[in-house]
Amino acid sequence: MQSKKINYFYVMHSVISLVIMFGFGFLEPFGAITPNGMRILGIFLSLIYGWTTVGTLWPSMIGILAMGFTEGVTVNSAIKNAMGNDTVWQLLMIMIMLAPIEEEGVANHISKFFLSLKWTKGKPWVFSFVFLLVTYILSASTSGTATILLMWAILYSILQSAAYVPKERYSSLMVFGVVYASVLGFAAFPFKGPALAILRSYMEASGNMVDYLSYMMVVIPSSLIMLCGYFIFMRFIMRPDLSKLKNLDMEAYFKSQNIDKMSLRQKVLLAVLIISILAMFLPTILPKTWILTQFLSRLGSSGVMILIVACMVAIHIEGAPLLRFGKAAAKVQWGLIFLVMAAVYVAGALCTEETGVTTFIYDLLQPLFGGHSEAIFALLCIVSGVILTNFGNNNAMGVILMPVIHAFTVGSTFNPLVMVTLATMIVFVALLTPIASPHAALLHGNKEWILTKDVYLYGTIMTVWSILIAFVVGYPLASLIFA
Numbered sequence: 001m002q003s004k005k006i007n008y009f010y011v012m013h014s015v016i017s018l019v020i021m022f023g024f025g026f027l028e029p030f031g032a033i034t035p036n037g038m039r040i041l042g043i044f045l046s047l048i049y050g051w052t053t054v055g056t057l058w059p060s061m062i063g064i065l066a067m068g069f070t071e072g073v074t075v076n077s078a079i080k081n082a083m084g085n086d087t088v089w090q091l092l093m094i095m096i097m098l099a100p101i102e103e104e105g106v107a108n109h110i111s112k113f114f115l116s117l118k119w120t121k122g123k124p125w126v127f128s129f130v131f132l133l134v135t136y137i138l139s140a141s142t143s144g145t146a147t148i149l150l151m152w153a154i155l156y157s158i159l160q161s162a163a164y165v166p167k168e169r170y171s172s173l174m175v176f177g178v179v180y181a182s183v184l185g186f187a188a189f190p191f192k193g194p195a196l197a198i199l200r201s202y203m204e205a206s207g208n209m210v211d212y213l214s215y216m217m218v219v220i221p222s223s224l225i226m227l228c229g230y231f232i233f234m235r236f237i238m239r240p241d242l243s244k245l246k247n248l249d250m251e252a253y254f255k256s257q258n259i260d261k262m263s264l265r266q267k268v269l270l271a272v273l274i275i276s277i278l279a280m281f282l283p284t285i286l287p288k289t290w291i292l293t294q295f296l297s298r299l300g301s302s303g304v305m306i307l308i309v310a311c312m313v314a315i316h317i318e319g320a321p322l323l324r325f326g327k328a329a330a331k332v333q334w335g336l337i338f339l340v341m342a343a344v345y346v347a348g349a350l351c352t353e354e355t356g357v358t359t360f361i362y363d364l365l366q367p368l369f370g371g372h373s374e375a376i377f378a379l380l381c382i383v384s385g386v387i388l389t390n391f392g393n394n395n396a397m398g399v400i401l402m403p404v405i406h407a408f409t410v411g412s413t414f415n416p417l418v419m420v421t422l423a424t425m426i427v428f429v430a431l432l433t434p435i436a437s438p439h440a441a442l443l444h445g446n447k448e449w450i451l452t453k454d455v456y457l458y459g460t461i462m463t464v465w466s467i468l469i470a471f472v473v474g475y476p477l478a479s480l481i482f483a
Contacts, residue, residue: 013053021046021066029356031363036071037355043067044346051339051396052435060338063346070349082345086302087200091340092332093305094192097276097312099328101269102146107138108254109262109270111154116250124242127250128174129231131155132181136227139185141273144193145438147185151178156449157253162244170240172450176458179431179443180230184223186439187428190215191280191301197340198398198424202416204348205358206406210417212301213281214481219425222474226429229465265317272312272322279304336395343399351403361407374414378422378475381405382467385423389430390463394437398427418478422470429466431459 024042029035043066050059064082068075082088101107114134120127131151139147155174164171190199190212199210234240254260262270280301286293296304312323350357372380381401388397401423409416430436434444443455 010054013049017046017050017054017059018062020049021063030360032356032359034354034356037350037357037360039070040067040346040350040355041357043070044350047342047346048392048396048400052392056335056339056393056395060335060342063342064338067346067349078345082341085200085341085344086300087196087344088337088341090191090302090305091193091196092337093302093309094276095332095337096323096325096328097272097305097309098142099331100312100323101273102142103331104266104269105259106262106266106269106273107142107147107150108257108259109266110134110138111151112250112254112259115154116254120250121248122246124245124248125235127245127248128177128234128242131174132177132227132231135178135181136185136188136224139182140188141277144182144186145442148179148182148439148442151182152446152449154253157257158245158248161253162248164244166449167451167454168240169238170242172454173234173238173240173458175446175450176443176455177230177234179439180429180458180462181227183428183431183437183439184227187425188216188220188223189277189280190219190424194336194395194398195424195428197336197343197395198402198427199420200340200344201347201399202402202406202420204344205351205403206410206416208416210420211284213284214417215421215424216281217481218421218474218478221477222425222469225473226462226466226469229469230462233461233465263318265322268315268317268322272308276305276308279308339395343396347399347403351406357403358407358410361404362411365404365408374418374479375471375475377408377414378419379471381419381423382426382470382474385426386429386463386467389427390432390436393435394427394430397430398424401427415479415482417482418475421478421482422474425474426466426470429463432456432463 021043024045025035025039027038029038033041043063046066047059047063050063064078065075067073067082068078111134114130114137115127117130120130135147135151138150152175155178159165159171159174186193187195190196190210199215203209279296283293283296288294299307309323309325313321313325315322349355385397385401388400402420405416405419405423408414409419428437431440431443434441443450444452
């Protein structure tokens with residue numbers, strides 16, 4: 001029997017991560033950091049290293065346990081603080097809620113509705129833009145990774161039926177475009193996925209919450225302009241041949257895939273998806289005196305999601321519960337859940353006044369950032385977010401940025417909510433390296449349909465474009481909305 005080879009790099013990175021976690025605290029404190037601050041900083045740095053090199057699950061678990069050995073904390077209280085955070089519950093319930101929506105083909109019907117519109121027939125460029133826009137919408141409302149896989153599957157069938165071949169210019173542009181549209185959409189809603197974890201990391205560090213609706217009013221217009229820019233890049237710079245799509249019949253395609261009318265279950269699941277999205281920001285726009293507003297405010301975001309999941313389990317349609325909890329729980333991305341647990345808890349502890357870390361970061365960055373205007377600092381946050389996320393997991397890097405932004409803005413006149421919103425939006429545009437995000441890993445791994453050099457070419461151009469729009473459009477818009 002042949003023995004499996006040992007992954008020495010994995011072992012080396014694991015050992016380094018543990019040494020940082022449990023050894024950093026023994027170093028002599030420097031700057032304004034206290035001895036306990038050194039211990040917590042060591043855990044935080046170890047988590048960053050571990051998430052980037054060995055994965056998110058076990059480093060997060062060990063990091064939570066390590067917090068139990070810091071000053072004034074027990075292991076039991078550390079577990080309680082990490083697992084009891086409402087962000088964790090909200091994210092967990094969202095993943096469970098989305099499981100049947102993805103499994104029962106609701107996204108297929110959403111894509112069918114848009115892609116079968118009569119005014120797209122015989123208009124290949126209109127169809128191409130609608131295809132990318134549908135990707136954006138699905139990613140915003142469901143799962144980014146699942147959306148990429150779904151839209152790629154539809155795209156491959158369309159390309160093959162129209163006699164396009166892999167790596168042809170239009171093929172590669174659309175394969176990349178699906179991923180770019182997905183990462184832009186993934187940042188649109190701040191109450192799901194990594195965007196939620198990043199914003200809550202800032203809340204734990206500062207005690208301030210970013211209003212969901214205000215965030216969306218900045219991110220959605222900015223990201224849609226970014227998407228339009230990619231379409232213009234395709235249409236007027238790359239100029240692929242779309243003549244083969246003139247006679248494309250999407251109705252026939254969806255019929256061949258047995259995607260006909262929506263079943264009752266699918267209609268109800270779609271309604272649940274819409275209700276869950278509305279419930280997240282309605283309390284910010286409805287009159288405060290309304291009973292519905294008071295009820296939703298009392299529930300909070302996590303309470304809303306728990307109520308929705310409970311109702312989905314209780315409601316039976318066509319002889320079965322709308323949500324089979326055990327089956328849905330198996331779809332949960334536990335690595336992301338534990339990353340959020342550890343990130344939000346440790347980042348919050350790191351930025352308390354007792355650790356001295358906030359003061360240290362401010363003193364460290366003051367010579368570099370001091371004397372600059374708020375606009376320049378916003379640009380630095382945007383550029384730093386892009387650079388960091390292309391050399392490390394975007395979830396982790398986004399979490400890292402939040403305490404830094406808090407530490408610097410707390411002693412200045414800069415509006416931290418502007419910086420937090422822009423940084424959260426931009427960290428998702430991480431496509432240049434496979435380790436940047438799961439979306440980037442899918443893109444770089446799709447060597448059948450797109451050349452690596454095209455990934456780097458399109459990725460570099462769109463990264464620069466995204467930075468430009470985040471600063472030229474996003475910054476003024478955020479400054480106005482968060483004024």
